[in-house]
Amino acid sequence: MTAPAAAAGFCRDCFAPVDAGRTRCPACNRPRLVFHDELNELAIAHLDCDAFYAAVEKRDNPELRDKPLIIGGGKRGVVSTCCYIARIRGVRSAMPMFKAMNACPDAVVIRPDMAKYGRVGREIRQLMRELTPLVEPLSIDEAFLDLNGTERLHHASPALSMAKLQARIENEIGITVSVGLSYCKFLAKIASDLDKPRGYAVLGRAEALSFLAEKPVSLIWGVGKALEARLAKDGLTRIAQLQRAEESDLMARYGVMGRRLWRLSRGLDDRSVSSANVAKSISAETTFETDISDGEKLARKLWPLCEKVATRAKAADASGATVVLKLKTADFKTRTRSLTLPDPTQLAEVIYRAGAPMLAKEADGTAFRLLGIGLTQLADGDLADPPDMLDPAATRRAEAERAMDRVRARFGADAIVKGRGIRK
Numbered sequence: 484m485t486a487p488a489a490a491a492g493f494c495r496d497c498f499a500p501v502d503a504g505r506t507r508c509p510a511c512n513r514p515r516l517v518f519h520d521e522l523n524e525l526a527i528a529h530l531d532c533d534a535f536y537a538a539v540e541k542r543d544n545p546e547l548r549d550k551p552l553i554i555g556g557g558k559r560g561v562v563s564t565c566c567y568i569a570r571i572r573g574v575r576s577a578m579p580m581f582k583a584m585n586a587c588p589d590a591v592v593i594r595p596d597m598a599k600y601g602r603v604g605r606e607i608r609q610l611m612r613e614l615t616p617l618v619e620p621l622s623i624d625e626a627f628l629d630l631n632g633t634e635r636l637h638h639a640s641p642a643l644s645m646a647k648l649q650a651r652i653e654n655e656i657g658i659t660v661s662v663g664l665s666y667c668k669f670l671a672k673i674a675s676d677l678d679k680p681r682g683y684a685v686l687g688r689a690e691a692l693s694f695l696a697e698k699p700v701s702l703i704w705g706v707g708k709a710l711e712a713r714l715a716k717d718g719l720t721r722i723a724q725l726q727r728a729e730e731s732d733l734m735a736r737y738g739v740m741g742r743r744l745w746r747l748s749r750g751l752d753d754r755s756v757s758s759a760n761v762a763k764s765i766s767a768e769t770t771f772e773t774d775i776s777d778g779e780k781l782a783r784k785l786w787p788l789c790e791k792v793a794t795r796a797k798a799a800d801a802s803g804a805t806v807v808l809k810l811k812t813a814d815f816k817t818r819t820r821s822l823t824l825p826d827p828t829q830l831a832e833v834i835y836r837a838g839a840p841m842l843a844k845e846a847d848g849t850a851f852r853l854l855g856i857g858l859t860q861l862a863d864g865d866l867a868d869p870p871d872m873l874d875p876a877a878t879r880r881a882e883a884e885r886a887m888d889r890v891r892a893r894f895g896a897d898a899i900v901k902g903r904g905i906r907k
Contacts (some may be wrong), residue, residue, distance in 0.1 A: 521687035526631040526641040528771035529663040529671040533680035535624035537566040538658040551590040589601035589828030601798045612682035629756035667752035691750030766857025793831035802827035802867035803858025806837035811853035829867040
């Protein structure tokens with residue numbers, strides 16, 4: 484007796500198997516169905532939260548649900564992200580705020596709350612890791628997942644497991660995500676952007692060449708504006724043209740990048756999903772409404788940035804051995820200064836005490852439009868701020884800051900502040 488053929492697809496709402504040709508699920512009568520000839524063969528996924536910061540804010544304040552929302556602020560700031568209503572009006576990430584408000588004057592503007600977004604991002608990442616240990620975060624709101632070998636554990640194909648994860652994030656955390664599924668990272672990331680928001684798209688081996696052929700060369704990972712302009716100057720604007728080129732010719736023109744162009748244009752990407760990838764730095768910065776040249780005013784701006792960096796480091800269970808100060812002058816020239824500490828830190832007070840003297844040296848009357856502070860040479864949080872037997876005061880300051888963290892965790896970020904953190 485011949486075994487029955489495997490189901491051609493499934494329903495994204497009730498996860499029932501669905502035969503090809505159906506337009507609605509026979510079990511729940513909903514139309515969100517997934518079909519693909521290679522559906523049960525693909526195991527590399529890319530998960531991307533939909534307008535993440537804005538989605539979290541709308542989740543926490545239902546009154547914002549149907550309103551255009553921009554996360555950003557300040558006349559000279561930029562848009563961190565925006566909801567899809569604002570995007571329809573022409574607002575885009577990284578757009579200057581004055582342009583965003585011209586495009587969407589009725590938008591609600593909220594300053595970013597990175598501590599809150601970090602908490603939600605970690606909740607989502609934990610759900611990913613319950614699915615597979617091979618999770619490679621790209622940022623706070625997106626990651627690659629390798630689900631090879633998870634079928635027995637979850638009693639489901641990687642494709643179905645990702646659909647269940649997508650629904651779980653929406654039901655338990657309250658935001659939507661989009662999923663791309665393929666056989667390699669390059670195409671999985673492209674797929675996750677094809678059906679946003681709340682999308683689920685699949686790209687298989689059989690269709691890779693034809694799908695990529697008519698796409699612009701800028702779709703290829705690593706092709707920025709400068710390389711795109713150079714390729715256009717050489718008459719290469721579509722991926723199909725790269726597919727027809729010889730690998731040796733592309734390498735002769737563009738070096739190592741030429742090989743990447745040749746391979747990715749054909750959907751060849753052997754990069755593995757690595758859970759070992761970690762951030763190289765933790766930082767925070769602010770762009771001023773008007774340029775600041777006064778040293779005392781600059782110092783007052785530094786402390787809240789140090790607190791943000793410390794909050795992010797503690798949330799990531801990380802520490803940093805080098806404090807980096809960043810300044811941008813009114814004519815857009817960047818200055819960076821750094822100081823390596825005796826021990827890694829995750830404390831705002833330590834970061835501030837390292838950054839303030841560096842800032843004081845640069846505050847020579849120059850007008851600055853941007854100030855930033857950060858940690859590099861990252862290490863585990865367990866290595867942060869060991870007791871200093873030679874400086875008991877430092878140990879007391881560390882204990883005081885950790886006590887403040889406990890109060891804030893219970894009563895909110897504004898429950899307790901240092902004197903230098905009081906706004907004037």
